[in-house]
Amino acid sequence: MKVFFISDLHFDHNPGLLNVFVDFLKKHKPEVLVVGGDLFNGSSRLGGLLKILKEHTSRLLFVPGNHDLWHSDTLGAVDTTEMYRKYIRGTVLRSGCDYLPSGGVIINGIGFAGTTGWYDAFPASGQKTPDEKLCFFPGLASPSDVVEKMAEDLERQLYDLETHVDRIAVTVHTVPFPAKIADSIEENILGYQGSDVLGNVIMKHDKVKHVFSGHLHRQFRARIGDKVWQSVAYGYARELSVSPEEHLLQCTAMIDF
Ligand SMILES: [Fe+2]
Numbered sequence: 001m002k003v004f005f006i007s008d009l010h011f012d013h014n015p016g017l018l019n020v021f022v023d024f025l026k027k028h029k030p031e032v033l034v035v036g037g038d039l040f041n042g043s044s045r046l047g048g049l050l051k052i053l054k055e056h057t058s059r060l061l062f063v064p065g066n067h068d069l070w071h072s073d074t075l076g077a078v079d080t081t082e083m084y085r086k087y088i089r090g091t092v093l094r095s096g097c098d099y100l101p102s103g104g105v106i107i108n109g110i111g112f113a114g115t116t117g118w119y120d121a122f123p124a125s126g127q128k129t130p131d132e133k134l135c136f137f138p139g140l141a142s143p144s145d146v147v148e149k150m151a152e153d154l155e156r157q158l159y160d161l162e163t164h165v166d167r168i169a170v171t172v173h174t175v176p177f178p179a180k181i182a183d184s185i186e187e188n189i190l191g192y193q194g195s196d197v198l199g200n201v202i203m204k205h206d207k208v209k210h211v212f213s214g215h216l217h218r219q220f221r222a223r224i225g226d227k228v229w230q231s232v233a234y235g236y237a238r239e240l241s242v243s244p245e246e247h248l249l250q251c252t253a254m255i256d257f
Contacts, residue, residue: 001108002029004057005171005253007036007065007214008233011049017237018052020244025056028254032107033057034100036214036232037065037116037173041130042072043088050095060097061105063114064088065173065214070134080135084116100171101153104161110169110257111161111207115154117174117198117215118147121191129192147174147195154198158205167257169210172198176213177229180222202227212253219251 011018025033033056039049046068054060068088069080078087084101092099100114121143122129131143140146154170161168175181175194182190193216202208203225210228217235221228232253240247 001031001110001257003032003034003110003169003255003257004028004030005034005036005169005212005230005232005255006234006248006251007171007173007212008038008217008235009035010038010040010067010234010236012040013236014234014244015237017244018049021248022052022056024245024248025053030057030254032059032061034061034063034112034114034169034171034212036063036114036171036212038067038214039065041067042070043068043083043091046088047091047095050092050097054096059107061100061112061114061171062092062097063100063171063173064116066116066118066131066135069116070130071136072130072134080137104157104168106161106165108257109165110167111165112169112171113154113157113161113208114171115150115157115173115198117150117154117172117176117194117213119143119174119192120147120178120195120197123192124188144195144197147197151195151197151201155201155204158201158208162205162207166207168205168208169212169255170202170208171212174198174213174215175231176202176211177224180224181216181220184218185216199224210253210255
């Protein structure tokens with residue numbers, strides 16, 4: 001079973017990328033496509049896009065990124081928890097796709113789990129990030145409260161999946177082991193990349209063999225215990241040093257399960 005994992009396609013920052021990505025899917029024909037979030041800023045265009053992508057794969061599993069959760073195009077009509085649990089879920093299901101945050105998925109004996117995750121702290125620059133302005137999780141005062149909640153959800157999925165399967169792939173939008181990349185990240189934004197709270201949950205579950213993350217637009221791959229952890233973030237056009245086609249090949253994890 002050919003499964004592709006990718007995130008951070010940021011179609012609103014990458015004009016022309018949709019056609020390139022569709023050609024890429026037509027050429028390589030993944031049976032399952034797992035998308036780890038940050039397709040657009042806001043979610044109003046999400047359903048239309050997922051329908052297009054779904055035409056080129058049998059199953060599409062989606063996890064929102066922080067950008068997908070921004071209230072920029074819903075005028076703040078609902079809070080972020082509602083967006084995450086209800087509105088985006090509905091959009092994804094109506095597009096014929098699976099929504100991983102509402103429960104793990106099993107395909108051909110492989111378990112797929114996923115969460116947006118979150119991070120330990122806003123950047124220490126003093127400037128408000130869009131997340132701070134455009135996301136509101138009622139009852140969760142700080143980013144670390146949000147990440148705790150996301151980690152709890154992930155843990156529930158993993159307990160559930162591991163009673164049914166022997167191998168699980170986790171997709172987390174934010175970085176689950178920021179401490180492992182601490183050397184390469186400026187200290188004032190390290191806390192904003194993700195949280196070890198997520199990594200620690202993942203490490204407790206032996207059947208998790210693959211971990212994919214996005215959010216930080218940088219390619220890396222590491223082995224942690226018996227798990228392979230890989231960034232699958234595409235990023236912004238301005239960050240590319242190769243053609244979009246070449247970059248897609250570099251950042252997409254193509255796994256034959
Ligand atoms: Fe992100």
